[in-house]
Amino acid sequence: MTTPRLRHRRGRLGAAVSGLAVTALTVALAVPAAAAGSTLQAAAGESGRYFGTAIAANRLSDSTYSTIANREFNMITAENEMKMDATEPNQNQFSYGNADRIVNWARSNGKQVRGHALAWHSQQPGWMQNMSGTSLRNAMLNHVTQVATYYRGKIHSWDVVNEAFADGSSGGRRDSNLQRTGNDWIEAAFRAARAADPNAKLCYNDYNTDNWSHAKTQGVYNMVRDFKSRGVPIDCVGFQAHFNSGNPVPSNYDVTLRNFAALGVDVQITELDIEGSGSSQAQQYQGVVQACLSVARCTGITVWGVRDSDSWRASGTPLLFDGSGNKKAAYTSVLNQLNAGGTTTPTQNPTTPNPTPTTPPPTGGGSCTATYSEGQKWNDRFNGTVTIRANTNISGWQSTVTVRSPQRIIATWSGSPSWDSSGNVMTMRPSGSGALSAGQTTSFGFTVQHGGNWAWPSVTCSAS
Numbered sequence: 456m457t458t459p460r461l462r463h464r465r466g467r468l469g470a471a472v473s474g475l476a477v478t479a480l481t482v483a484l485a486v487p488a489a490a491a492g493s494t495l496q497a498a499a500g501e502s503g504r505y506f507g508t509a510i511a512a513n514r515l516s517d518s519t520y521s522t523i524a525n526r527e528f529n530m531i532t533a534e535n536e537m538k539m540d541a542t543e544p545n546q547n548q549f550s551y552g553n554a555d556r557i558v559n560w561a562r563s564n565g566k567q568v569r570g571h572a573l574a575w576h577s578q579q580p581g582w583m584q585n586m587s588g589t590s591l592r593n594a595m596l597n598h599v600t601q602v603a604t605y606y607r608g609k610i611h612s613w614d615v616v617n618e619a620f621a622d623g624s625s626g627g628r629r630d631s632n633l634q635r636t637g638n639d640w641i642e643a644a645f646r647a648a649r650a651a652d653p654n655a656k657l658c659y660n661d662y663n664t665d666n667w668s669h670a671k672t673q674g675v676y677n678m679v680r681d682f683k684s685r686g687v688p689i690d691c692v693g694f695q696a697h698f699n700s701g702n703p704v705p706s707n708y709d710v711t712l713r714n715f716a717a718l719g720v721d722v723q724i725t726e727l728d729i730e731g732s733g734s735s736q737a738q739q740y741q742g743v744v745q746a747c748l749s750v751a752r753c754t755g756i757t758v759w760g761v762r763d764s765d766s767w768r769a770s771g772t773p774l775l776f777d778g779s780g781n782k783k784a785a786y787t788s789v790l791n792q793l794n795a796g797g798t799t800t801p802t803q804n805p806t807t808p809n810p811t812p813t814t815p816p817p818t819g820g821g822s823c824t825a826t827y828s829e830g831q832k833w834n835d836r837f838n839g840t841v842t843i844r845a846n847t848n849i850s851g852w853q854s855t856v857t858v859r860s861p862q863r864i865i866a867t868w869s870g871s872p873s874w875d876s877s878g879n880v881m882t883m884r885p886s887g888s889g890a891l892s893a894g895q896t897t898s899f900g901f902t903v904q905h906g907g908n909w910a911w912p913s914v915t916c917s918a919s
């Protein structure tokens with residue numbers, strides 16, 4: 456194991472470098488630090504985050520399983536036991552036996568619980584699968600109300616609605632009996648959940664939403680943005696994060712998490728597993744952890760099971776412990792990355808303001824939106840990316856980036872810049888055609904020499 460013994464206090468290093476590089480640089484600086492966390496929950500806890508797992512009730516009697524689960528994790532999700540078919544097998548007859556076994560085990564061991572899931576097109580009990588229209592809508596709302604009320608005060612976050620968006624290029628909703636009750640079924644579920652358990656965080660949870668440029672990601676983003684603008688009670692977005700060679704961890708994962716967080720919601724990685732083995736699997740796990748650590752509002756990571764043999768796709772050996780309960784290379788890389796910290800954490804730069812990501816109000820008649828994302832950071836400079844999103848079809852755009860003295864933009868890419876006389880305001884125009892169709896995005900980047908001021912630039916967009 457290569458757990459760093461000397462490490463810089465989290466966030467002050469300010470460089471988006473790999474865990475190994477962090478270690479090397481830290482040793483060179485010889486800054487002593489607190490002891491590294493020796494379990495996943497301890498290491499994640501150093502930055503105020505949780506580290507969780509899915510638990511199956513019928514495995515809790517396996518002592519290898521429950522020993523690992525108890526030692527390593529402090530957030531527990533019932534893998535199947537809180538789903539609609541488990542909790543309401545007959546209409547209006549609720550059954551909480553297996554779910555309670557998990558909740559009680561978690562709480563008696565000082566752990567928190569993620570609730571999964573209140574409303575979903577899948578895992579519906581037979582009686583619900585055959586329903587439609589108003590009776591289905593009412594049955595769904597009753598289910599949300601009853602289950603969230605039963606567990607009121609015991610749930611950290613609820614997956615209120617699970618997997619409601621379609622795969623592929625549409626970016627739209629998935630067809631389902633729930634969707635056919637009307638497009639507002641999701642917000643109705645969130646309102647019912649808020650009324651039933653006002654203190655639980657309410658999440659929308661989905662898969663294949665990890666790559667920022669995918670239509671499904673954009674569809675969910677648009678829904679969350681709409682919910683926030685209309686006051687629909689949503690607090691968090693869950694990224695399931697089931698990866699394999701056909702669906703690898705995207706290189707823009709941090710951009711996705713950051714852009715969602717900028718809408719004013721927490722982001723959580725809710726069902727992480729990565730098929731593979733050895734160093735390749737370990738590296739991908741490290742990348743996911745690094746992405747979460749780079750976003751202040753990424754509040755925790757849950758892996759979807761304890762040992763490979765417990766996984767819903769056991770043959771892909773996607774978890775952190777092997778079938779015998781031994782720590783895999785992936786475990787070590789996750790632990791080391793958690794201990795190395797990230798480029799941006801809730802405690803970053805304690806002596807300077809840590810600006811909250813903001814999505815500036817749309818300009819240009821609301822036709823485009825500019826969103827700033829933090830990039831790599833070095834001692835003297837940092838990189839930033841601005842994503843321009845067309846809200847309607849546009850034929851061109853321009854974006855302003857205003858830096859704060861003594862900051863100076865020293866390099867740009869993927870655009871054609873000009874400056875005002877102060878040198879603080881850069882106007883970026885597209886290098887080629889700026890035409891974008893509704894929902895499309897493009898981005899440009901720049902390097903800021905910060906002169907000690909780490910504040911984020913403000914950005915605007917106007918369309919033509």
Ligand code: G3I
Binds near residue numbers: 577767
């Ligand atoms: O427990 C019964 C067993 O008695 C029976 O003999 C056997 C026969 O098929 O089935 C067993 O139940 C299975 C259950 O897992 C427990 O192993 C179900 O058939 C099977 O459908 C169920 O699969 C679960 C799946 O959700 C259902 O959609 C997986 O365990 C669970 O990991 C998976 O989790 C989902 C998340 O909820 C949402 N995101 C995707 C994720 C992976 O598919």
